[in-house]
Amino acid sequence: MKRKQWKRFLTCAGAAALLTCGGCSRTAGISPSDTKPEESQTEASVSGTEAETGTNIDESAGETVGETVFSPTVPESSSGEQILEKPNGESDDGGQEEEVSYQIIENIILATDIHYFDPSLTDYGPRFQEMVEYGDGKVVTYIDEITDAFLEEVIQLRPNALILSGDLTLEGEKKSHESLAEKLYRVEEAGIPVLVIPGNHDINNKRAARYEGEQRLPAEYTTPEEFRRIYRDFGYDEAISEDVRSLSYVYQLDEEHRIMMLDTCQYRPVAKVGGAILSETYYWIEEQLEEAWEEAMDVIPVAHHNLLEESKIYVDDCTIEHGEQLVNILDEWDVKLFLSGHLHVQHTMRSEDNRGVWEAVTSSLATPACQYGVLTCRDDGSYQYGTWSVDVESWAREHGRKERDLLEFRKFQEPFLRRVFYNQSMTALNAVPDIPEDRKKQMSDLYARLNYYYYQGTAYQIKNEVLSDPAYLMWLNEGTLTVLGEYVEYIVSDAVHDYNRLIVD
Template sequence: MKKRLGGRRQILSAFLPVLAAAALLSGCQRENPAAVTEVSEESQEESRETEQNSEAGTDASAAETSSGDEKGEDLKHQEKTQETEIVEDSGPLPKAEDGGWVENIMLGTDIHYFSDSLTDGGPCFQEMVEYGDGKVVTYIDQITDAFLDEVVKLRPDALVLSGDLTLNGEKASHKDLAEKLHRVENNGIPVLVIPGNHDINNRQAARYEGEERLPAEYTTPEEFRQIYQAFGYDEAASEDPNSLSYLYELDENTWLLMIDSCQYSPVNKVGGAISEATYEWIEQQLEAAWDAGVEIIPIAHHNLLDESEIYVDECTIEHSEQFVDLLETWDVPLFLSGHLHVQHCKRSDENRGVWEMVTASLATPSCKYAILTYRDDRSFLYRTRSLDVEAWAKKNGQTEPELLDFKEFQTPFLRRVFYNQAVAALREVPEVSDSEREQMAQLYSLLKYHYYQGTAYQVQDQVRNDPAYALWQDAGMATQQGDYFQYILEDGVRNYNRLEVE
């Protein structure tokens, strides 16, 4: 086993008492820092993407819409919409070579599982799905089963679920999901979970009957740990007494630091924060890993970095610069999170520091999960795959047309949600005419769809050359969606689905 350089304990002996001043400490980097290869520089893949984009862009721009629904505009069924996507590697997971070791960790986040026992599928439930934020709650049971089948097939070293396990923390949803997870564990694959902001003490927990939305039993912190005790907690090498964080020793080479970044006392909040007591516990785990010469991978629900400059308060952990300094001080190279629902990645410093990979929501098309391959030389490969719901549906005898033709269903579904969001916002801008609102909403739905996929760079030219672009630059800036529209254009300039650090 590779052993780290010594002396770190002496350097940081006074760290805990002055944790609030962590920004004053400088990080300690190893010799021969890792070189970064970003997928956007891989010309062969780019060539294939360009061919796909030319076809998909035409289909997307030709989408027809209807208007007049008092509850929000809707897209007509698109005869054929080809989803622009990256070329994904779909082969088996890498294995160790030449006596080294490789860890393959599968990442699923923001499943937002919802128990079938809590809905009759009536109009109130359907309205929640259609005018929500893009989660395919109607088929989340089947999506979850398809994902877990994929986990068993690929046989990673661990499956990590980084929060928002349920729609709104319903106890029935937690129990049903936990029952499904046993199948993965029974196949010899460890499952590790942490809560998200939706999961605990959530007073929005609900069930749907006909046209009514009724309260459902929510889940306390103690109940969360009890329900998921077999998925990390009972096997933890260390548990934080002040949160639902824990340390899991994957093997003699790698430890997983599962961090509870949520605020739920007395009720849940959207934003993330970590208490000083939990920071002290995290520091102890980082030091223990350093002394043992073991790699440690931190995972949380909320974002370490400002992955979205529009939703900083809601997405980035409060005072996260303190956390960044802590991780850099202990030479931690990467951090995994979710929460944003957008496929994204960022580095704490342009040329050095911690890489954060944010995996998109499994509940939101194109239902992505991620695979992290971490090697003994500290190089790693992070890439995403879109869940093949169609293949699973056909194999398992499903009859719903939306599942059997999921690739045709998912893109119009998510674009329709984003279209409805834009129309609702633009109705508050009186100088925008009906026809202009129609054009603007279509363009917004196209751009935001690709941003969620981590592929907004593919439609930059198409968006900027569309007549509705000028309308967004003018009247659209009076809305929050206008700010988001502009931010996506500025941020969506690379492929966020693959990152390789060598």
Template sequence: MKGKRWIAVALVCLAGVGIGGCSIFTGAPGDVREESETMGEDGLVVPSASSQETEESSQTKPTKTEPESIPPFPDAERETKAEPMEDGERIVLMTDVHYLARSLTDRGISFQNEIEHGDGKLTHYVWEIVDAAFDEIELLTPDVLIVSGDLTLNGEVKSHEEFAALLDEVERRGISVLVIPGNHDINSRWASSYIGKKREPVQTIDAGGFASIYAQFGYNEASERDPYSLSYTYDLSPSMRLLMLDTCQYSPVSKIGGMIGTETYEWIDRQLEKAREDGVILLPVGHHNLLDQSRVYTEDCTIEHSEELIERLEAENIPLFLSGHLHVQHFMRHEDGRGIYEIVTSSLTTPPCQYGVLEYRDDESFSYYTRQVDMEKWARRHQSTDENLINFNTYSKTALKNIFYNQAYDAMKNSRQEEKGDLFVKLTEEQKKAMAEVYSRMSTAWYAGKGYEAVKGAVEDPGFKMWQEFCYPAVLYEYLEYMTADSVRDYNKLQSE
């Protein structure tokens, strides 16, 4: 059936029909599918090799492409300490850091290949980005820093230990830190070192190891802990409680997608009831998405059967859910603007390398905005001679565009000629380059939550017309059409109604 479906859909695309879904999905950004792993001693896991699988994804529909008006938010002065909030809590949100221990790479050929043909993370500058970001947030005087999963590149035990040491330095500055795991953090078969030309497997950790390494960043201070997962609650103030949800699947090995087990739902029900009895605000945080933030990446990004969680949260009139995982700056509201909001903060190490600031008031209204890490300022202060860091704003955007260009070009290069029934798709070198360029430009803007700035130029580009003509490679075409349909506003600023 899949083969017949492909033939029919591809023929429709080549017949010149406009934007319409026609792809078979191959996975979430930067992720690959999981198979078996070998358990080592002391709960450590040694990864084994595997291959990707493909799955079908939902179709998308075009919408308007003009940006909507969003109330402006003043960015706090970077040289002046912000005044603490008097009527609520200020929360700094970082996610998908994908930290790699320095000892696990010599920045050689294997490491550079991972960067240049990866999913957009600037892992070769993760140490500088994290250092700069942690320096900056002190001036914001936040009540808490939340790191919502994918703390490490692929769950390397050394990366966890080194990152935890950096979080300890943040707490020594007087900022509380809370973490939850992401799908890359526990029982990962991709934990590796990158030395010279070789990528070698290294040890990862299990759930118990995660809770042990990050004990002082939520787990030892929790008000309540779920015995069936790494979920917990944390009293941020007398009037606000954080519901830190472990949405990951890692037993026996890590999976990309998110799910919450039956026992954990029972624990969540008790926490909702307790918050109501205690008269406190409950703010839920997870790694995976509550809502279908991406119509292309629903299966591996949205929590499986998330309608169960949505129903519980909306029954308690909880207005907001915070997440990451997608690596894209985004937000949306359930039920056509009547239900719960979800804000997805983009990956800290993916350009434009930013984090979120949430000001959540006692009346449960909130303001959210993002701040780009000022790497050029960091380079000046540290007297760096690295031209990429000195000119980071230009470099990082160009680097991301090149990565997305490589993604598209490699997909076409590796599929020079493919037979789909009686249909052959064969692209010239000029067509590949033109199509890869427009895909790269649109992806770079969309990841930053500012696709509306690029969408008009993209759809008028000859390369975009080629995507519409060929709908090939299909998974990238569906991704491109979704980005253009979704680019209607600036996703970096949100104020509750």
């Protein structure tokens, strides 16, 4: 029996002597969206699942990955506990129900990498458009609208908390931070706590910029002290403990759960891409975990950077430096789940021994399909994680917007992101001599489609098509001379199941 389980056994032993508790029948779970990229990403289209241990679902093989069997559940509750359901009320659970012996304690919405950019910082001119079209897929042109649509959706869903795990702004512009904070007050005023931490773009970022015509000009950036002041009402002033050496803190979610918001960013003296945790902060982390164990609390750590090597290609910049130390600490204190972002790709995995902590990486809210995570905490100590997409179209109609891109956002988002990826590929291939133009176009078309699915966490859906595509063989030959060749091979090897759903027992 692990530490926390033993502590809970001792705590509950007295009550168990007085009460004989049978398993109550519950219809439980949320319905996270898991649609194919070519379908609507705005529907809650895949039901939740129940399992004995944490694992991912392998739909390509038609069976589970790991040791457990899954059954569908529906987003309703026969006992009245709060279940999150998309505002449109849609799901494709088929009306199936499963009798299970747990109750829902908390529902948390988590979003990451919003990369909010205040509209006053751009005239949407040619230099701005170049940044968008040749960037990494962020829909900066409509990020103000996407953010508003998301926050209104959060208010409609009424979770127990909203967590934003870093890269709140495009490049750390102070004006963007201040404007985003003003928007977050709407959520707090609706009675929903908001918790934030910084990402690598947010603090001391000398790349903070504004756009005028053909020019990219400096904008005021944000210091660590200013970050805390701007977001003081979104976790920091409500924290039960705050690390004096970083912007990390602990928030008491309910009587059984604490959220540990970890600042993994390096911004002294200037911002770096990679993540690390200060040596002194590790002592604070262990103190908080020990205190939580003493009080029989479950701790959910949240960070911007990844705990595990979620990407074998971008390990140095995405994974926390010496993250194995944090993995060992979390395993020692029986922490089951770690939440992060930064990668912009939807992904999940478990520590290498396949017995320790799980990590769920939520994709960027700014990048199609503009997904966010939904985490359900159950009274048996298990978690259910899934993703939904922001319903930009409904928001646009309700607010009388006229832009076709917003009113038909589902039609707009995939071509937009694939166009960005196509541009990335052509730029890389143009640097390689002697590749015919038609072959570069074929390779870029394949890369754009494959990477689009990879960002959604559903590359497994097209793996067989990719393997039989002549352009894939071109990538294995000419493509190896580019920075993208290894990336293409990795995506295919990693396309084994759906990364949008996870049960952690």
